[in-house]
Amino acid sequence: MKTIDVVAGVIFNGSGDKVLLALRKPEQHQGNRWEFPGGKLEAGEALQDGLVRELQEEIGIVVTQCQPRTIIEHSYPDKQVRLHFWDVTAFEGEPAGCEGQTLRWLALAELGALEFPEANQAIVNELLAAAIK
Numbered sequence: 001m002k003t004i005d006v007v008a009g010v011i012f013n014g015s016g017d018k019v020l021l022a023l024r025k026p027e028q029h030q031g032n033r034w035e036f037p038g039g040k041l042e043a044g045e046a047l048q049d050g051l052v053r054e055l056q057e058e059i060g061i062v063v064t065q066c067q068p069r070t071i072i073e074h075s076y077p078d079k080q081v082r083l084h085f086w087d088v089t090a091f092e093g094e095p096a097g098c099e100g101q102t103l104r105w106l107a108l109a110e111l112g113a114l115e116f117p118e119a120n121q122a123i124v125n126e127l128l129a130a131a132i133k
C-alpha cells in the first residue's frame with residue numbers, strides 16, 4: 001500500500017493551554033472523529049508550504065509561526081498514512097470551518113475526552129502529559 005503524507009497543525013491559543021480541533025465529516029475517512037486540521041501533501045510540496053496551504057483552505061487562517069513536532073506512521077485497514085504534525089504558535093485571522101466542519105478550542109487537559117483517529121493516540125497522550133506538568 002502506498003503511504004499518504006499528511007501535514008496537520010497543533011494550533012495553540014495565545015496562552016498555549018488550548019488547541020484547535022476539527023470534527024471530521026461522517027463520510028470522510030476516520031469520520032466523526034476529532035482531528036488536528038490539515039490534509040494531504042501535494043506532490044513535491046514542502047511540509048511547511050503544505051501546512052500553510054491546508055490551514056488557509058480548511059480554517060481560513062494564515063500561519064505566521066510554526067515548528068515541526070513529531071511524525072507518526074500508521075496503517076489503517078484501508079489506508080497507510082504518515083502524519084507530519086507541526087505546532088502552530090502564531091497565526092492571523094479568526095479560525096472558521098471553511099468546509100462546513102465544526103471547530104472547537106479544547107484545553108490540553110481535556111484531550112482525553114474526545115475520540116480521535118487511532119493514529120493520534122501518541123500525540124494526544126504527549127499533549128495530555130504536557131498539560132499536567
Ligand SMILES: Nc1nc2c([nH]c(=O)n2[C@H]2C[C@H](O)[C@@H](COP(=O)(O)OP(=O)(O)OP(=O)(O)O)O2)c(=O)[nH]1
Nearest residue numbers: 006008029030035036037038039040081117119120
Ligand atoms: N488532518 C488530519 N488527518 C488525520 C489526522 N489523524 C489521522 O489519522 N488523519 C488521517 C485521516 C485521513 O486519512 C488523512 C488526512 O486526509 P484529509 O482527508 O484531511 O485530506 P485533505 O484535507 O487533503 O482532504 P481531501 O481533499 O483529500 O478530501 O489523515 C489528524 O489529526 N489530522
Ligand SMILES: [Mg+2]
Nearest residue numbers: 037038039040
Ligand atoms: Mg483535511
